[in-house]
Amino acid sequence: MINSLQGINIYLIGMMGTGKTTVGKLLAQYLGYSFLDIDEVIIKIAGKSIKKIFMEEGESTFRQLESKTLSEVCAYTKLTIATGGGVVMKSINWSYLHHGLIIWLDMPLELLYKRLLNDNSRPLLQGPDYQEKLQSLLKQRESLYNRADLRIKLHQEETPEIIVSRIVDTIPSVLKNVKEKT
Ligand SMILES: Nc1ncnc2c1ncn2[C@@H]1O[C@H](COP(=O)(O)OP(=O)(O)OP(=O)(O)O)[C@@H](O)[C@H]1O
Ligand SMILES: O=C(O)C1=C[C@@H](O)[C@@H](O)[C@H](O)C1
Ligand SMILES: [Mg+2]
Numbered sequence: 001m002i003n004s005l006q007g008i009n010i011y012l013i014g015m016m017g018t019g020k021t022t023v024g025k026l027l028a029q030y031l032g033y034s035f036l037d038i039d040e041v042i043i044k045i046a047g048k049s050i051k052k053i054f055m056e057e058g059e060s061t062f063r064q065l066e067s068k069t070l071s072e073v074c075a076y077t078k079l080t081i082a083t084g085g086g087v088v089m090k091s092i093n094w095s096y097l098h099h100g101l102i103i104w105l106d107m108p109l110e111l112l113y114k115r116l117l118n119d120n121s122r123p124l125l126q127g128p129d130y131q132e133k134l135q136s137l138l139k140q141r142e143s144l145y146n147r148a149d150l151r152i153k154l155h156q157e158e159t160p161e162i163i164v165s166r167i168v169d170t171i172p173s174v175l176k177n178v179k180e181k182t
Contacts, residue, residue, distance in 0.1 A: 001172055002031055007077040009100030013088055013148055015138055016122050017115040018105040019160060020082035026164045028080035037082040041069050050084075054123035067093055074099040085137075086124075088144035101174070103167060104148035108155060109135055149174045 010027065012020040021037050028035035039050060042065045046053050053062045066084055073081060074096045081100075087093050113131055120126065125133050145151075152167055 001168065001175075004172070004175055005031065005101075009074065009077060009079045009081055011081050011083055011097050011100050011102045012105060013083050013097070013102060013145055014085065014105035015107065015112060015134070015141070015145075016085040016125070017112050017119070018085075018107040018154065019163065020105055022160050023105065023163050023167070024080045024082040026160050027167060030164055030168060031078075031080065033078045033080045035080050035082075036073055038066060038069050038073070038087065039082070039084050041073070042066060042084075045069070049121070051121060051123045059123075063090060066090075067096075070096045086141075088141055088147070094147070101150065101171065102148040103150045103152060104145045105163075106145065106151050106153050109138060111154065111157070 010024075010031070010033070012024050012027075014020055021039075024037070025035045027033075042053070042062070043049060046065065048056070050062065053065070063086070066087060067090055070083070070087065070093055073079065079100075083097075087097070109131075112134060116122065116125060116130065116134070124137065127133070150167070150170055150173075152163065152170070154163065158166075
């Protein structure tokens with residue numbers, strides 16, 4: 001399977017907290033790829049946290065940085081890339097994502113609520129009504145996430161290792177379609 005991937009990048013998409021970073025790092029190790037986290041690259045470039053970028057420069061500046069970063073990383077190969085949860089919102093981003101294999105980590109809201117309960121690093125989820133915000137974000141984005149090449153349903157708590165093995169087992173079923181578009 002690893003050889004038949006021919007070095008194409010893997011983009012993990014999905015809501016914040018679904019495990020894109022955690023699973024992405026392990027998947028990269030398994031494939032002999034390098035790992036890159038778009039959020040982390042933006043933090044380095046901007047020299048501040050995402051929360052601060054949102055507060056001081058606004059979401060649209062963050063979204064511009066996100067698109068620019070994505071456009072630059074898609075020039076490389078053999079990368080597993082964790083994207084930000086909102087990357088699917090801009091259509092230009094899809095032209096970059098489609099350079100590789102796009103995998104949606106799809107987790108039900110109940111599991112996400114638990115994960116994000118004590119995490120205040122996400123600017124779009126601040127305040128006591130974070131569950132409603134999360135629900136409305138997922139509603140806006142679900143059909144976009146569904147444009148991924150591969151959907152991995154995370155309907156119960158599973159270890160990151162098991163999730164990686166499920167991804168690896170399912171990749172061959174979509175590789176032909178992906179090669180046709182590259
Ligand atoms: N399979 C798993 N089982 C248990 N905990 C997990 C699993 N995957 C991730 N986590 C934990 O859930 C939290 C969110 O994971 P992670 O940061 O990887 O998500 P993310 O999709 O990258 O989120 P973001 O979009 O905010 O970057 C972290 O605390 C992580 O340790
Ligand atoms: O879901 C979102 O819109 C976001 C998710 C995070 O990964 C960050 O990219 C940022 O906090 C925005
Ligand atoms: Mg992440």
